[in-house]
Amino acid sequence: MSKKTKNKSVNVNNLDKNEKSKTTKDSSKFKIVFGVFAKIISYLFVIKALFTIYCIYLVYVSLTNVPDLPKVDVNVRWGVDNNTHDTRIRPYRVIFSDAMESEIRALFEDYRLMERKIKSFKNTAWTYGVHSDAFAQFFSHWIFKYKFRERVKFLNKYDHFLTNIQGLDIHFVRVKPKADKNVKVVPLLLLHGWPGSVREFYEAIPLLTTPRPDYDFVFEVIAPSLPGFVFSEAPTRPGLDTYEMAIIMRNLMRRLGYTQYYIQGGDFGHMIGSHIATIFPSEVLGFHTNFPVNTSKLSLLTWLLGGLLWPSYFGNGIEDRMYPLKDKMEFYLEETGYSHLQSTKPDTIGIVLTDSPVALGSYILDRFMIFTNHTNKFEDEGGIDKYYDFDKLLDNIMLYWVSGSITTSLRIYKETFAGSRLNNLAQVPTSVPTWALRLKYELFQHPDYMLRWKYTNLLGSTNLDYGGHFAAFERPKDFSDDVFKAVKAFRNFK
Numbered sequence: 001m002s003k004k005t006k007n008k009s010v011n012v013n014n015l016d017k018n019e020k021s022k023t024t025k026d027s028s029k030f031k032i033v034f035g036v037f038a039k040i041i042s043y044l045f046v047i048k049a050l051f052t053i054y055c056i057y058l059v060y061v062s063l064t065n066v067p068d069l070p071k072v073d074v075n076v077r078w079g080v081d082n083n084t085h086d087t088r089i090r091p092y093r094v095i096f097s098d099a100m101e102s103e104i105r106a107l108f109e110d111y112r113l114m115e116r117k118i119k120s121f122k123n124t125a126w127t128y129g130v131h132s133d134a135f136a137q138f139f140s141h142w143i144f145k146y147k148f149r150e151r152v153k154f155l156n157k158y159d160h161f162l163t164n165i166q167g168l169d170i171h172f173v174r175v176k177p178k179a180d181k182n183v184k185v186v187p188l189l190l191l192h193g194w195p196g197s198v199r200e201f202y203e204a205i206p207l208l209t210t211p212r213p214d215y216d217f218v219f220e221v222i223a224p225s226l227p228g229f230v231f232s233e234a235p236t237r238p239g240l241d242t243y244e245m246a247i248i249m250r251n252l253m254r255r256l257g258y259t260q261y262y263i264q265g266g267d268f269g270h271m272i273g274s275h276i277a278t279i280f281p282s283e284v285l286g287f288h289t290n291f292p293v294n295t296s297k298l299s300l301l302t303w304l305l306g307g308l309l310w311p312s313y314f315g316n317g318i319e320d321r322m323y324p325l326k327d328k329m330e331f332y333l334e335e336t337g338y339s340h341l342q343s344t345k346p347d348t349i350g351i352v353l354t355d356s357p358v359a360l361g362s363y364i365l366d367r368f369m370i371f372t373n374h375t376n377k378f379e380d381e382g383g384i385d386k387y388y389d390f391d392k393l394l395d396n397i398m399l400y401w402v403s404g405s406i407t408t409s410l411r412i413y414k415e416t417f418a419g420s421r422l423n424n425l426a427q428v429p430t431s432v433p434t435w436a437l438r439l440k441y442e443l444f445q446h447p448d449y450m451l452r453w454k455y456t457n458l459l460g461s462t463n464l465d466y467g468g469h470f471a472a473f474e475r476p477k478d479f480s481d482d483v484f485k486a487v488k489a490f491r492n493f494k
Ligand SMILES: *[C@@H]1O[C@H](CO)[C@@H](O)[C@H](O)[C@H]1NC(C)=O
Pocket: 075, 076, 077, 078, 080, 082
């Protein structure tokens, strides 16, 4: 037994010995494995560092890359018929017919029957959207005080025309100045956006076409309706984004005999004008924008990081209009729902708005309210009465209504924001002399240094402590003064 035990103990001893040598062997093995592993890790670390640097490089390249311009086909056709080439310039008149007027009145009656059901809360102003009490006032002006006959006469006070460009009948207003021989007449293309129209420029046009003592030039104004807007025909197939509109607008100017001209634009008009200046730089003598933004990725990132790091530095003089980031983000979230809807389902909301002038009126009014002064929504009347008279707002709404063009106008969002061209084009610089007018309540605005990334010859900018998105419509005098000032700078620059 004891032997057995001994044996066993020997065995155990043996076993221990074996174990020990095995452990030493193992530990050296472990060292080797560990060494290799550590090497791998250190390699990995280097690889990771390299990878990070590479990623940063990629981001940098993607942010600063200047892509090629998309191919330009200046003869693309957008109409039903690709074969007629009608180059006539035909006179046109706005018509408010009796039938139209009685139809509107009948639809108003329907609205009055349901007025009780859409009554807004007391003391919520326009924070739930258009307030029903304020709308009732606007609406009763439309029924009882808006003089259809007089207004249509007013709308026809300038000469209207149609001409066919790339298969689409394009509508425009053209006003020539009365000027002495020593005053040079220069062409100015005025581009509106959504939900505006040529009506936005009616007060500014006489100011632009009347010679001024300090200037040796005066403007001939060409104000077109964008394709699908008001009396300009809409395309029959998808794809007519702001890039394609730029080509149409440029071809319109050629049709009128202008190979070189100045451009003024706001909202989508800014984008289109900016595209013309980018695609046809030698044809644009100067670009004045009242929507001074940079839509590129780098600008967006600069804005975001700038807001987190050092707003006053990155805001560069207009920080109060770009920051605080949190307030701005909240504002954009609350106020850009319309744009999201129009960029995705324009036809759905289009059907609603085409069905009733009341629907159309309230939808458009809401935009004029918020775009003019961002705190208007806390005012009982939505503030609109402070900035515009009702006739003026109704003229614009009537143009959309009588032409039944709201759906086709909304599609500009879908065509433009669904494509990738917007970003591409924003990253191609242009040397066309440029001037930025910033009104206080413009939705997005960027400081001069960011604008210079795109407009290398930004000759100047003007900041106003008042006014909103519809510069020409709301502040015709400031607007035209600034256009004169800018064009003088453009002319001296040459
Ligand atoms: C007209 O031309 C465009 C290209 O310019 C083309 O996409 C379209 O299909 C043509 N339409 C017809 C009816 O041939």
